[in-house]
Amino acid sequence: MGIKQRKQREKERRKQEIMVAAKRVFSKKGYDRTKMEDIAREAELSPGTLYLYFKSKGELHASLNVRVLQFINIKLEHVINEPFDSFEQRQQALIKAMHDIYEFDAMVLNNVFHLQSSESLKKMSPELMDEINTLATRALRNLAGIFQVGIDDNQIVDVHPMALVDILWGLFSGIVMWEETKKTFKRKRYALNETFDTAFEIFIRGMRRDRSE
Amino acid sequence: MGIKQRKQREKERRKQEIMVAAKRVFSKKGYDRTKMEDIAREAELSPGTLYLYFKSKGELHASLNVRVLQFINIKLEHVINEPFDSFEQRQQALIKAMHDIYEFDAMVLNNVFHLQSSESLKKMSPELMDEINTLATRALRNLAGIFQVGIDDNQIVDVHPMALVDILWGLFSGIVMWEETKKTFKRKRYALNETFDTAFEIFIRGMRRDRSE
């Protein structure tokens, strides 16, 4: 009988709607300043309804991270698995992937950074906690894998690939947050895409192993 | 009469003590999760006393930004004004300055990023707001100035210096926050200084204008 399935689908859709609303509000205000009521209003629901779909504010927030991390992994695994003629091309694909990730959820970072407070982790169900950890680990390994290819190929400097991961991720998220901050202060220059392009270009040039080296 | 001056000095010293305490707590817990009582305890004062020196939590926090921005400007202006034999040396001085800034207040960034919420700006006195804006603008101009020297000198690629500023600042703050996040998740690798060194090295290599170019 398709009825159950339809109900199931509608339930899932509602959950997604809430997540979309939550993403918007969390992105704008940050975790602490976002009230459940804000999210409810954004989703055109009442506060109580949110709790039919998510156990708590923390869990709702965490589930956004899951979504983003899944997206990130999908994108990175594309970059890894696709055959490229040159490392150069793979690098371009990586940059494209980072752009996509940015488009998908600019505030990944806010999300991820919020987790800093280990207190907020207390309320999270261990399963969710585990899932996030697993996904995050996989994402970092994926990135490291891409760099390892370049190192093995003598294309980029011989640095611990995890260091490169840290730098790329820091660069990426740092720029996003910095552009956000600038917006608030109404500074003129915020050309995120251009900044990204230049940043990645510099990063890639900086990693490149000189022929003479 | 020196009495007034002594009083003044003591008041200033007390204010500094509170700021030091506040910095420690804000750095550890972030703005929202820091209670005034936490700061009071750290400063070995009572909560009420904080309000003799700062109008509000927001203002206390903002004043930390002022301090950091002042520090940043001093450091950057050293880099600008000191005569160096080569741009290479100036670059090394800049990196050193960034290290110093990091030592001075790793969480500058948290601080600065917190300002995202434009609502929290409402409570800030316009003077303080102005001061921060002025200092921030000066800091960014200072950084841009340093890069301009390199551009004029044909040492680094011809990119809008403000873009380089955004990238350097994003890189810097992004790495700090990312390392903080990693700590929470107890991931093994967090060697902030090494990561910094590698990151700046890559950044500098990436900016460097090839002789052949």
Add this chain to the structure above:
Amino acid sequence: MGIKQRKQREKERRKQEIMVAAKRVFSKKGYDRTKMEDIAREAELSPGTLYLYFKSKGELHASLNVRVLQFINIKLEHVINEPFDSFEQRQQALIKAMHDIYEFDAMVLNNVFHLQSSESLKKMSPELMDEINTLATRALRNLAGIFQVGIDDNQIVDVHPMALVDILWGLFSGIVMWEETKKTFKRKRYALNETFDTAFEIFIRGMRRDRSE
């Protein structure tokens, strides 16, 4: 037409099913801690359905009291109306009745005691309120009647029979609740039936008029 009657019977049966489920849950958790959803789950119905049969949680709860009070009255009226050879035998029948009442719904008491909050009475329909009052009065009169027989018969001390009623009822309900409490605290001794037997024995011996008196 029997259709209406069948419908009527089915409706009544459904109502009874709900009450049975409700009794179980109320007994286990107490009034306030019982959620309508708990009862619905126990009855294998949806929450909304409960409201087709009962106007509110309070009314559902009250209707349980009605049922218990009816049961009590039936039992007590047996004890009154049955002819016994001696008061002694009637007394034994009373004790048996109390056992039966306990078996029927140990938590009568919880139920009855819950009514303490006069606020909760506000929501109850006056008819239900009246019915409970009438039934309770009848139950107390029935008990008093039994004692009056003993007094008239010179078998038990000459005390206002209502006082004896209060004592018996207090003794009965107090022991039930106390044993419940002990369970929670995992104290070893909870042998409710034995305690009951001993308690009633003492009560009867204590009421017994000495031959010499």
Add this chain to the structure above:
Amino acid sequence: MGIKQRKQREKERRKQEIMVAAKRVFSKKGYDRTKMEDIAREAELSPGTLYLYFKSKGELHASLNVRVLQFINIKLEHVINEPFDSFEQRQQALIKAMHDIYEFDAMVLNNVFHLQSSESLKKMSPELMDEINTLATRALRNLAGIFQVGIDDNQIVDVHPMALVDILWGLFSGIVMWEETKKTFKRKRYALNETFDTAFEIFIRGMRRDRSE
């Protein structure tokens, strides 16, 4: 310096004031229906203030139990330790003690019974939990000790003294609650003291070992 001591005393007094207010409200409405705001209003304080003295609603409530249990133990230990010429006199002292306990806090029972919900125990600090358990155990042992004297003395029937404890306690608390219930229903007869006297008299007579036995 006496200042600290005075502050300490005032703090203790305030705590007592809150407990008195809480006792009144809990007694009238029961645990669940009592809002912290009610207690605050009764104590002429704001809700927040209650939390300066008690960690939670549950802990405030539990601390009332502690107070009552302490009082009970003091009273019972008097009955045990005082030398009496006859068991008869000791019994009278026990009855007097029960009266005193009733005067001190009629709702002991409500308090104690509320603990039924093991869920509410979760929030209680283990220390408090322990304290209550210890005090309650001591109270029960004290009561049992008194009965043991009577048994050893051949004054009362040879029943497990703990059974007598259960019965006495059930009788006592049951009558109190029953009288409370009657009040709500505005039944005429509520002469608690008389009922108590009669109840204890019956209980004692019922326990008494016949000379002929």
Add this chain to the structure above:
DNA sequence: GATGAATGAGTGTTCATTCAT
């Protein structure tokens, strides 16, 4: 100036009740 007890508005969460399907 310094204190710290008191305040009370604000927020996450629960749950009796409703109502569109």
Add this chain to the structure above:
DNA sequence: GATGAATGAACACTCATTCAT
């Protein structure tokens, strides 16, 4: 009739801020 998703009022608890001492 039955459902169960949605509602929204209610309530425990927090914490920036104030003010009597």
